Amino acid sequence: MTAIKEETLAAKIRSDFPILHQEVNGKPLIYLDSAATSQKPQIVLDTLRHYYDHDNANVHRGAHTLSIRSTEAYEGARDKVAKFINAQFREEIVFTRNATEAINLVAYSWALNHLKPGDEIISTVMEHHSNLVPWQIIATKTGAVIKYVGLTENEEFDLEQYKTLLSERTKLVAVVHVSNTLGCINPVEEIISLAHKMGAKVLIDACQSVPHLAIDVQKMGCDWLVASGHKMCAPTGIGFLYGKREILEAMPPFMGGGEMISEVFLENYTVGELPHKFEAGTPAIGEAIALGAAVDYLSAIGMDKLHDYEEELTAYLFKKLATIPQLRIYGPKPTPEGKGRAALASFNVEGIHASDLSTLLDHEGIAIRSGHHCTQPLHRLFNASGSARASLYFYNTREEIDAFVKALKETINFFNSVMD
Missing domain, CATH: 3.90.1150.10 (Aspartate Aminotransferase, domain 1)
Structure with missing residues (x-):
């Protein structure tokens, strides 16, 4: 251009x-502060207002017209996000409040149940606190050890050091795609490939990349990816977790309550299907629909x-x-x-x-x-x-x-x- x-x-x-x-x-x-939060185009503001003016009703739980319209718009937003990052299945998109909640979902649902003393987590010195603190909590609870990738002389991800840290003890790699402080774009495809060769899972913090780069999770190969809507022209209070379907299906619910169940008895309950088993309670319906409008807007550009x-x-x-x-x-x-x-x-x-x-x-x-x-x-x-x-x-x-x-x-x- x-x-x-x-x-x-x-x-x-x-x-x-x-x-x-x-x-x-x-x-x-x-x-000049869009890395903290982006501004919102009129179509996103109008979409949020339209939901509350015309369609406000709870999703998945009603046979009346407003509930049907709300459900269709809410689930339509899931389809838009899945297409935006090229997820293979719509069920691989879980709506969360933000990327922080998405990371904590993986931490408490997967890591807490899979890590044991002596297992290793690899992170980096450039991570946002949201991709550090949850793993520190999990390490304390499980006895796992966290190792950190440093920086090169150019203040970028040190790929050579990363290679030396990887071992059969590595169970999880949690790394940012684009640093919100350094601005470096990390070689996530190589990071993921190397981790998978060791049998480790990989979570990518894509808060600073999804709003700015064309993302293809299938090509990238990550096991999980997280992003926040408010950094990509959507409202606050909405984000998403992408996870490979087979991994999400094997993970237990993060929270219990309404929506995440199939059936409930006084003695026990059965878990609902993906992605709803991770979306307990009434979600941020209007915000999710507005996220869909933001995805439409970015895609049109x-x-x-x-x-x-x-x-x-x-x-x-x-x-x-x-x-x-x-x-x-x-x-x-x-x-x-x-x-x-x-x-x-x-x-x-x-x-x-x-x-x-x-x-x-x-x-x-x-x-x-x-x-x-x-x-x-x-x-x-x-x-x-x-x-x-x-x-x-x-x-x-x-x-x-x-x-x-x-x-x-x-x-x-x-x-x-x-x-x-």
């Missing part, structure tokens, strides 16, 4: 996002086209950031074409706290993230309490990057003048 076409695409898409057309502190909003545009934005962002020598940017450098990493930059400036940078940029209407980004072990590795992070999505433009870099330079100069 040429630059002109991409700008036209961005301009067209921006009109779909009402929240972007406002002022913050008297300045046009520049939203085309994930390959979206990713191509983000690569152009990445190249432009790093070209502009290179004009600020004081920045310490974490993670690998992209190619001149913007390939090789995600469209985000986590950084620090010596002598200036990340939250101070974020606060002053907010005065200019520019929203970036500051803190540890739920990757405290990684920041400790860098001897940093936190970092600032600018993260892009397909609704961002080069003009916004220009404004951000200009304001960042002015903010750094301001702090330097004060300290002098």
Whole structure:
């Protein structure tokens, strides 16, 4: 795609996002925090409102018209998600509140029942806390041991070290696809293949990849994959777990209650079929339906086209950031074409706290993230309490990057003048 076409695409898409057309502190909003949560297009907002205005009823439990419409829309969203990531069966998609719940589902349903003392879990130093803490809890309960893959000199996944950690004791590999702090894109297909040769299962945290890349779980070969709707233009409170059908069928329910059963007696119960045995209680119906609308929206754009545009934005962002020598940017450098990493930059400036940078940029209407980004072990590795992070999505433009870099330079100069 040429630059002109991409700008036209961005301009067209921006009109779909009402929240972007406002002022913050008297300045046009520049939203650079999509790695934390994405904004929602009007069609997703309308879909959520339509459900509550016209179809609000519980699913799977009623013969009346509203319940039938709700059930059809809810299960239709499952079909859309399955197609979006190329799952082989619709039953392989389990709706959860978020990716964190999806990981905990696997932790408590599979890992707690399969791991024993001496078994090993392999994770990485770059993981989000959601893909660290559950395994630490499971290790404590089962006696399993966690081993961590470190970083290369380019601050990427150390594949060679990973190979040395793998053994017949490895039972689970839990790894992020795209780091929310480093921006590196991990070689998940090779990671999975190597783990499977050792007989280990693999869980992929795809929160930062499903919204930005075309995902094919069958080609990838993972045993489980998790994602959060709110990072892919859907509402908060909805996410999903993908799992291979035969694995999910062998896993016991995560929670007990309504919906997850086949029959209930005073003495016992029988478990329902996939995926419902993992969806106890009334689900986030409207949010799931809106997730389906978000999938439709992203699919209509085309994930390959979206990713191509983000690569152009990445190249432009790093070209502009290179004009600020004081920045310490974490993670690998992209190619001149913007390939090789995600469209985000986590950084620090010596002598200036990340939250101070974020606060002053907010005065200019520019929203970036500051803190540890739920990757405290990684920041400790860098001897940093936190970092600032600018993260892009397909609704961002080069003009916004220009404004951000200009304001960042002015903010750094301001702090330097004060300290002098």
